[in-house]
Amino acid sequence: MTLGQKAVEMKALSPMLAATSVETRNAALRAIADALQANKQVIFEANEKDLNLADIKGVADQIVKRLKFGEEKLADVISGIESLIELPDPLNRTLIRRELDEGLVLNQVTCPIGVIGVIFESRPDAMVQVSTLCIKSGNCAILKGGSEAEFTNAALFKVISEAAYSAGIPEGTLLQAVTHADIEELLWADQSIDLLIPRGSNTFVKYIMDNTNIPVMGHADGKCSTYVDKDADLEKAVRILVDAKVQYPAACNATENIFIHSDIAGKLVPEMARAMKENGVQLRGTPEIMALTEDCVEAEEEAFDTEYLDLIVSATTVENMDEAIDFINRHGSHHTDAIITENDQAAEKFMQLVDSAGVYRNCSTRFADGYRYGFGAEVGISTGKLHARGPVGLDGLVTYKYKLYGDGHIVGDYAAGRRQFHFKDL
Amino acid sequence: MTLGQKAVEMKALSPMLAATSVETRNAALRAIADALQANKQVIFEANEKDLNLADIKGVADQIVKRLKFGEEKLADVISGIESLIELPDPLNRTLIRRELDEGLVLNQVTCPIGVIGVIFESRPDAMVQVSTLCIKSGNCAILKGGSEAEFTNAALFKVISEAAYSAGIPEGTLLQAVTHADIEELLWADQSIDLLIPRGSNTFVKYIMDNTNIPVMGHADGKCSTYVDKDADLEKAVRILVDAKVQYPAACNATENIFIHSDIAGKLVPEMARAMKENGVQLRGTPEIMALTEDCVEAEEEAFDTEYLDLIVSATTVENMDEAIDFINRHGSHHTDAIITENDQAAEKFMQLVDSAGVYRNCSTRFADGYRYGFGAEVGISTGKLHARGPVGLDGLVTYKYKLYGDGHIVGDYAAGRRQFHFKDL
Numbered sequence: 001m002t003l004g005q006k007a008v009e010m011k012a013l014s015p016m017l018a019a020t021s022v023e024t025r026n027a028a029l030r031a032i033a034d035a036l037q038a039n040k041q042v043i044f045e046a047n048e049k050d051l052n053l054a055d056i057k058g059v060a061d062q063i064v065k066r067l068k069f070g071e072e073k074l075a076d077v078i079s080g081i082e083s084l085i086e087l088p089d090p091l092n093r094t095l096i097r098r099e100l101d102e103g104l105v106l107n108q109v110t111c112p113i114g115v116i117g118v119i120f121e122s123r124p125d126a127m128v129q130v131s132t133l134c135i136k137s138g139n140c141a142i143l144k145g146g147s148e149a150e151f152t153n154a155a156l157f158k159v160i161s162e163a164a165y166s167a168g169i170p171e172g173t174l175l176q177a178v179t180h181a182d183i184e185e186l187l188w189a190d191q192s193i194d195l196l197i198p199r200g201s202n203t204f205v206k207y208i209m210d211n212t213n214i215p216v217m218g219h220a221d222g223k224c225s226t227y228v229d230k231d232a233d234l235e236k237a238v239r240i241l242v243d244a245k246v247q248y249p250a251a252c253n254a255t256e257n258i259f260i261h262s263d264i265a266g267k268l269v270p271e272m273a274r275a276m277k278e279n280g281v282q283l284r285g286t287p288e289i290m291a292l293t294e295d296c297v298e299a300e301e302e303a304f305d306t307e308y309l310d311l312i313v314s315a316t317t318v319e320n321m322d323e324a325i326d327f328i329n330r331h332g333s334h335h336t337d338a339i340i341t342e343n344d345q346a347a348e349k350f351m352q353l354v355d356s357a358g359v360y361r362n363c364s365t366r367f368a369d370g371y372r373y374g375f376g377a378e379v380g381i382s383t384g385k386l387h388a389r390g391p392v393g394l395d396g397l398v399t400y401k402y403k404l405y406g407d408g409h410i411v412g413d414y415a416a417g418r419r420q421f422h423f424k425d426l
Numbered sequence: 427m428t429l430g431q432k433a434v435e436m437k438a439l440s441p442m443l444a445a446t447s448v449e450t451r452n453a454a455l456r457a458i459a460d461a462l463q464a465n466k467q468v469i470f471e472a473n474e475k476d477l478n479l480a481d482i483k484g485v486a487d488q489i490v491k492r493l494k495f496g497e498e499k500l501a502d503v504i505s506g507i508e509s510l511i512e513l514p515d516p517l518n519r520t521l522i523r524r525e526l527d528e529g530l531v532l533n534q535v536t537c538p539i540g541v542i543g544v545i546f547e548s549r550p551d552a553m554v555q556v557s558t559l560c561i562k563s564g565n566c567a568i569l570k571g572g573s574e575a576e577f578t579n580a581a582l583f584k585v586i587s588e589a590a591y592s593a594g595i596p597e598g599t600l601l602q603a604v605t606h607a608d609i610e611e612l613l614w615a616d617q618s619i620d621l622l623i624p625r626g627s628n629t630f631v632k633y634i635m636d637n638t639n640i641p642v643m644g645h646a647d648g649k650c651s652t653y654v655d656k657d658a659d660l661e662k663a664v665r666i667l668v669d670a671k672v673q674y675p676a677a678c679n680a681t682e683n684i685f686i687h688s689d690i691a692g693k694l695v696p697e698m699a700r701a702m703k704e705n706g707v708q709l710r711g712t713p714e715i716m717a718l719t720e721d722c723v724e725a726e727e728e729a730f731d732t733e734y735l736d737l738i739v740s741a742t743t744v745e746n747m748d749e750a751i752d753f754i755n756r757h758g759s760h761h762t763d764a765i766i767t768e769n770d771q772a773a774e775k776f777m778q779l780v781d782s783a784g785v786y787r788n789c790s791t792r793f794a795d796g797y798r799y800g801f802g803a804e805v806g807i808s809t810g811k812l813h814a815r816g817p818v819g820l821d822g823l824v825t826y827k828y829k830l831y832g833d834g835h836i837v838g839d840y841a842a843g844r845r846q847f848h849f850k851d852l
Contacts, residue, residue: 015779215812236834243836353441363832374849385825386641386813399811406789408662410669423800
């Protein structure tokens, strides 16, 4: 069977997984945690193979670091699974319970989305996180990890799926996609797959978005901005700007563009430039910024449309807040943008008018993350406006259905005026 | 300016509309209702032109009937606007308010989606309904009505937009698309338009879905089924089946397929066939059905994959409920499907396992409608699983943003263990 054919069967099977109790789903998570522990040697050995291959291929240190799956990562993913077990069941929650008329009762009840395809980066821990999130939310999962982690992913998938099935999860509700040809099959399987979640490089995510009819959740760019208002506390501003760039420069929620109100540029820029330099950040500025510090190179024309993912940041002055808002809305990626100000009115205006999933006051854009929001787990960050927006936790992996209970009720009676709706929320 | 260029400006303007108060948006709705009344002669005259043209072109009676916009339709749309004014503001509702740590507070707040393109059928009243729903929910709207209603739509759009702008809605947040070339421009404007809602024929909706990267909300097919269980009350069953087909056969929520448990087919089929015949419905059945009644023609092979939108219905027997569920999940359109049974367990199983936006017990599939669900208004029915599902009211036209308030908070402090999150819902 091709992956496309397997996906058709998975779709037919998905209502069975949706119907499992939370006890069964939690038992599967427990079984997975135990099986990972019990089979750790097999997993570590597979990981050694991937690391050796990476070494032979001369893969960049950064990627090798993410590829490593040892005792520490194992402890992390097991503790992640344990937190996930503790989270409340996202399924079968009644959102609306309404009597439309006597004996005619409408229930809006949460249920899984169905079949989700997740294509993720080289970290093998993502295999564990994504599969367990899907199990907890009752979704069938087709998982495609990075090819650098091929052996580790195969070992993890085997342990995870066998443990899940042995604990009562219907067989066939977890699939692993391996090759690039598999990805192409996924893109065409719009009758079987309800949602694709691609994670990885901008180019890769954009490719997925442009080449499928399946709804895609995620983000391509992460061009986040921080605007320093004329009423900013300069010490806070410098502290936040440095964190927003330096704390993890390769993250999608790192600040790439800094907008500084011209009234305070004279005071802020030298301090900021010094702090950036101390932290190994290259500051790229417009002529107005360059005039205020020597620790700055000229920003090229494309600078403010660039996601550096590195220790580089662009800065410019603006005459007023509206200029910053307009630029962010037109050029940003609607991910996360911040204002630094002590002025309540300015903050509210910025947070109202900036059209992004996250709008922050006096804190680092790096807070945009499911764990930091208290969601307990995160499947990704969405810059789309349909369904889930921002960091996506378990709630973003469910939809709802309407259950209507009647007793012989027909629409003709209402159309003819023989009966009337009375809409009473129960 | 082309429509695509206008859409870019509309996108830039959308945060201004999102920031209007509910008082302003309701005042605009009031102004629209008044202006429609005050300008009714102009509108009726425009409608006469459309009706005359339809007459000359020999347009089908059914379409002419929908095209007519007179005193009665005017009263309907005005009463619709008045109900919409009464509905609570869908914007600025706080869904989550959570202290992540001392002085670091997260708010999840509803906001408009942004720019919505709605392409609708020949009824000119849709122009009023859709534009007012978008205004109430703070969304910019690009409206494309059916070409048969060209003059009426132009007159309505002029009255609506002028009234809205005069009441304080930002100018440029309502646009009318007129030509087919305009539709093509909309499909490409994925940087400006956040959501497309196509309404109309199956072929048309499918075309839109297949030819844009913009998220699409709606439904192509409406192949609804009703399954009559072995524990059904036969009188209820016949009454419901007739209503589900006859009450408005051209609607997407009309029942097209009937599945009958073979244990009760002998009793049900003759009665059902007689009732269908009395109501002018052609029954198309499998050999098992034909053996039980003379009022039945043979169902062709494609019958159970067909949305008749007419006084025709397909019927077959099934050996058990699982067979019906499996067929509905594989061949249906995930719109609305019903079970007729007095057996609680059977009902729950069917409603759990059928993967449709609406799953009904002992009532007509025709209830699938925003008004009948008590939403007060409806922009369409979605068979997708992302964002809104089933009948879509005002809540389906909003998303949310995360507002995070800090006081110099940086992620580095948490990464280094100097501070801890404590997640307290406020």
